[in-house]
Amino acid sequence: MNNSELLNIFEETEALLNGHFLLTSGRHSSQYFQCAKVLQYPQHTTTICKIIAEYFKDFDIDTVISPAIGGIVVGQEVARLLNKKFIFAERADKDLVLRRGFEIKEGEKVLVCEDVVTTGGSVFEVIDIVKNSGADVTGVGIIVDRSNGKVDFGVPQMSTLKMEVVSYLSEECPMCKEGTPAVKPGSRKI
Numbered sequence: 388m389n390n391s392e393l394l395n396i397f398e399e400t401e402a403l404l405n406g407h408f409l410l411t412s413g414r415h416s417s418q419y420f421q422c423a424k425v426l427q428y429p430q431h432t433t434t435i436c437k438i439i440a441e442y443f444k445d446f447d448i449d450t451v452i453s454p455a456i457g458g459i460v461v462g463q464e465v466a467r468l469l470n471k472k473f474i475f476a477e478r479a480d481k482d483l484v485l486r487r488g489f490e491i492k493e494g495e496k497v498l499v500c501e502d503v504v505t506t507g508g509s510v511f512e513v514i515d516i517v518k519n520s521g522a523d524v525t526g527v528g529i530i531v532d533r534s535n536g537k538v539d540f541g542v543p544q545m546s547t548l549k550m551e552v553v554s555y556l557s558e559e560c561p562m563c564k565e566g567t568p569a570v571k572p573g574s575r576k577i
């Protein structure tokens with residue numbers, strides 16, 4: 388699976404939209420990415436997660452963990468492919484925490500999986516949970532790195548796709564200058 392085959396899957400499933408978008412930040416962009424759109428299709432989830440599982444197959448891993456909600460499907464599938472345990476951290480008030488009886492034991496080797504990373508905030512939080520349990524972070528596997536490789540988790544990390552987030556203030560937006568209207572993603576069929 389090369390980059391263009393992967394991009395095709397994201398475009399076919401409308402996970403990756405090209406156009407003129409008004410982002411929630413108020414900025415404009417020519418691309419919009421919603422990973423859940425591709426993960427609607429289990430066969431695509433398997434295809435993409437195989438790339439992550441293949442990368443980490445010779446690493447020392449006991450458990451795969453993901454931040455809820457976006458990462459759960461990814462971590463579950465990577466854990467299934469590697470035949471490891473899977474748990475997730477979820478937000479209670481402000482912080483990500485382990486609930487539902489999930490535990491990480493001292494010395495456990497843990498792989499962190501996430502769907503999309505932009506600043507990496509949730510992944511850094513999960514890394515802290517693992518370290519505070521006295522366990523070791525084996526690595527981080529991501530479907531899409533929207534920081535284009537700028538976020539460094541300080542452990543072996545890989546992403547199936549790296550993308551640059553290009554966005555503009557409305558007054559500097561080249562698509563606005565061309566006169567096309569900016570649309571909110573999901574507000575109409577593109």
Ligand SMILES: [Zn+2]
Nearest residue numbers: 415560563569
């Ligand atoms: Zn614009």
